Amino acid sequence: MDAMLPMNALLNPGSVAVVGASDDPTRIGGRPIEAMRRLGFGGRIFPVNPHRNEVQGLPAYASIAALPKTPHAAIVAVPALQALDAVKALAERGVRAAIVFSAGFAETGAPGSALQASLATAASRSGMRLLGPNALGCVNFHSGFVGSFLSTDVTANVRPGNVGIASQSGAYGGHLLAAAADAGVGISSIFMTGNEADLTLADVVHLMVEDPDTTVIALYAEGIQDGPGLLAALQAARRARKPVVMLKVGRSALGSAAALSHTASIVGDDAVCDAVLAEAGVVRASTTEALLDIVRLATRGIFPERNTLGMVTVSGGAGVIVSDAAQALRLPMPELPAHAQHKLLELLPICSPRNPVDTTGQFINDPSIIEPFVDTMLDEGGYRTLLGFFTYAGTAPNVWRGLLERMARVRARHPDRLYVLILRGSRATLDAFEEQGFTVFEDLNRAVAAIAAMGHIGRSFAADAQPGAPIPALAPIALPSGPLTEAQAKQLLAAAGIASVPERACADAESAVRAAREFGFPVVLKILSPDILHKSEAGGVLLGVSDESAVHSGFGTLFQRARNAAPRARLDGVLVARQIMGGVECIMGIQRDPVFGPIAMFGLGGVFVEILNDVVLHRCPFGVDVAERMIRSIRGAPLLLGARGRPVTDIAALARMLSKLSAFAIAAGPRLQSLDLNPVFAMPEGEGALAADAAIVADEAP
Template sequence: MAASTVLTGAALAQALLRPRSVALVGVSDDLAKPAARPLQFLRRSGFAGAVYPINPKRDAVQGEQAWPDLAALPEVPEHAFVMTATEHVVGTVRECARLGVKVVTVLAGGFSEAGPEGQAREEELRRLSRETGVRVLGPSSLGVVHPSTGLILTANAAFAEPDLPRGKVFVASHSGSMIGALLSRGKARGVGFAGLVSVGGEADLSLGEIGLATLDDPEIDSYVLFLESLRHGAQLQQFAREAARRGKPVIAYKLGRSEAAAEMAVTHTGALAGEDDVADAFFRGLGIARVDNLEALLEAPALARRIPLDVSHGHRAPRVGVVTTTGGGAAMVVDQLGVRDVMVQPPSEETLARLARDGLPCTPGRVLDVTLAGANYETMKKVLAILLQAPEFDLVLAVVGSSARFQPQLAVKPILESADSRPGARPLAAMLVPDAPQALAELTAAGVPCFRSPEPCADAIAAVLRRRQPGPAATAQAQRAGAGAFVSEAQAYELLQRLEIAHAPAVTMPLAQAPRELPFDFPVVAKVCSAQIPHKTEVGGVVLGIADSSQLGEAFATLRRNLAERAPGVACDEVLVQPMRKGLMEALVGYRVDAEAGPVVMLAAGGIWAEVAQDRALRLAPVTMETAREMVSEVKAFRSLAGLRGRPRGDLEALAQAVCSLSQLAVRPQLGIAEAEVNPLMVLPQGQGVLAVDALVLRS
């Protein structure tokens, strides 16, 4: 098979999920071994395609004819599941490629995670795929499951479960064990699946490419992703953008939430934008709802299907109206929503008046409590009708108490009847406080978003309501590790001028000579100016508060002395002199190209507070002005510049414009910038703009 015939799109999805023939290479006759499971599962599920057990040591496996090798088969299988020992995998995949097998799933581990020898094996798999066109799933893949065709091609023991639930949710997971966990949890909740794929090590096929290949499948209406990292971020981006365009929501759970920052960062932006912060920005910028709770991973798709991705709340928090038959249960949800910055919106005076006119027994407040006396079908139905027409809510959540378990006709039935899935209808969700599996099953079957505990309920609501349409795609690419070079601060200012970001006036002078007359007034600051010294303060390369010409000459001498002591042999011929400037507050605006997520832009409190306060907002670049304003509103330090308690207002609009302008590096790859940072960027009084007084730029 030539590389020009590499399977993609629908053809890839067919061979991966709906193959007409499957070879089980290394299948075991010992029913206790994982390598015996795929044959058992395929026979039990009634898979209609041809199945070819391959075992060179046996003529029969599990009572069926076995073949000694792939070449002995009566036809070339479309999909081969390779369950051999690690040392035999590459040879088997090479044989698959020679014969023309379209997709090979590799169960074995011992590749990139196993040191240099394993890395070499994985690179050989990658080379085989690239040069021959054979598509490889894995290594360390537990397999592929497609319930509607009976393809249970997996060694995961969880798929011994009878009557696998069928539905329209597609699961792709880095972890093989998680497809089994999600299957069993889904079955318990009445959630069915269109497919489940364990992507493993992604030597060839990535999670993003598999998602992209299945997007046109009418049997799939939403995606659930379990990620260990953002490997193959470009393909994941492409998938997410296309999923958003087709209106198929994507829900993600990613491991690795921690405060650990990047170890090899060269700017504050790199140090502050740790892996998980970048992941958050990645998901947010692509319309993916990231949840923190495993239960929410299964519950969120139904909610996401009811809420269009293009719903925008501007800078405000999303607003949820809560109606309840149990004050305590509602209080738990309100608390969990609050810690996620989701506003529980009290009914407006107009809404309360409508309720009163209809004689509905409600206790008004942040939560509308229909009380025990009002927990009946007619009351709940009428209350829901009014709340779902109220403009103050983005979502209505009904929290139902004990009646959900034993008398669902009182409060659950009106929820079922009131939920409207038509475009533009106000979404309605439910949380059932007692253990009420029958009511949950009925709600799930009807497509009504429903939850059984407050934490995943709030997690899913917050994640789904914060989704946004993907912004413009970046064109800048990550540089090779170790590549790139800094420019001097004077050259960095030239870049800012091209981006129309204002900076303080500056002149450069020879360090070895006496300073000449300045074009601006004292006091000034003098800084060493060299591409070899990106962090000037570390070598004593900054002198502040210079009051006159005499002190400026002394400052030059101080800089020469400090360089000789702290940076001997480092090239530095110039000094940059600027007038001292002071704003209402310092900001940091940074840009960098992440190796997996692509270009990102960050806004934080500037100066020393950048690292101390960890008060920041991060997005995929480029950003629009609307998104830049949203970032400004997220950084707590800047709230004092909004006229808080009579304090002077800062030019936050100019700050947002600076964020937007710097982020445009993402679509100007011809400038060759890997990282750029302005710190500090002085925020001046309202109407006076912002002013860069230091900048650091790394060219790719």
């Protein structure tokens, strides 16, 4: 048998066996054969059926052992118990890859899970790769290979193209394929991974990255089994400049962990997924419609890093809609330069020349004005994307043909720009514009959202090409067993270079008074207990303690409050700290996500952080450049940057602390479940950043 890599055998096999082949082209075992013959698959098809000599006009074979040659790939379309025997026989025969349609595995419970594990083991022993089980399979629309039982109604309408689809759901994958075909999207291949006993969504993305026929990747995911693997695949796609658009469903909270940590109460699974996908450059779509809109525009292959939108319209109202949508998506629509506006007014005195540029209804009387208008916008406004609102002009042949001719000349002069049109007309009319490089939408808001996504992709590609700041590296940190006090947490953090407010742990009132005298009044008193994480809620914090008498009495007050709030809590004393004046309160934290590992969080601090929820997340570890971008990205960043006469805070010090915290999360290993620094005082520029409170939650298991 000629050499073929197992993954390539799924995408481009030269031959395929169909185990459980049916002579009936409507049955699951018959559909792949009928579809391959209809789509012109050039390889050999070996039906395996012990009860027939011929299947759909092809010679059939009684068993896998009876095949005249070893096929590159195999389709398994028999019941679950027979599927295990079939996979064993295929592995022994040396088949590179198998697609298992059969259901009755992990999706049915514990017995099915055990059977699925046996299936995966049987394949892995020979190096054979497995798609499924319980999978709707895969189709290569360029070669005509069909390893799927998708209905003829779906596959017959698909146009070969450059968009690869990967879906964990078979039924939804088929729905998405049909919707893509209806939207005019050309498909290179589709993979529906099913139970993912072996091959996962990540493996399919890697395959599509290597596939020259695929330039845009569309994903549908319900649950991510291998977070690091998927992230590596997404990063490979970005390096290859293949945009990924993903519809990720399933939203949940971290449940009981939220009771232990401020960070956990803010960082939900879906928020983490959002952050990690954004880090990898993925555009996340919320609906099928949005996914297909973005994919359609992405097939043009133009991703402006500094995307600016220029709009030419025959309707002032449409211009308002687009302006509102662009502002909401932070898509810049800069005004046309004054000299360019003057030029347009000379061409048409009644126009509105700023941006959006409104030609008014005069366009109908004189369609020729559109060419110099758009040329001026692109030449002198420098817009990277041109959106044209021409509505029902597409219904008048004498208008749309002239519009297409003139816009095509503009595009030939500016081939590096994106062109999006809002146009009504027949399918043939709209296809004529699409074939000339214009992407046609019906809805303005959907068009603007897709345009904004192209800018996100462009910025991601550009960022990937730039070297980042070095990531701090720390030696492994051994977390103590049992709960940690605030003082213990800060000692560990100090060793990692994370500074705290000057403070001292005091076992009695007299030592607390001495510590306060050394720090200078006023001071802060906090109960010190490994069993009381949220001291404020237990009444365990006293601010502005102004003299020795108040320190002495405050010590007793804190002990009494702690006993009332948590009678069984261990009390180790009181923490006396210098009271910080003049800084801005922030919060930093770490939460371990079960899929993607430790995730860092930053936001404005204080007791209302959960209510305001103005936070940013990023996977650990990262350098100071990423940390500073995180800090500047929150809505409350102006409070740190000198808004309304406030002093500018020490952003550089804050970024160093956040970056070191991300390194600490890695060094502490999987036992670290969460870490809160709340508040962190961002001091005026040049005065640093100081953690005023720290809480670490570690897994008890070694």
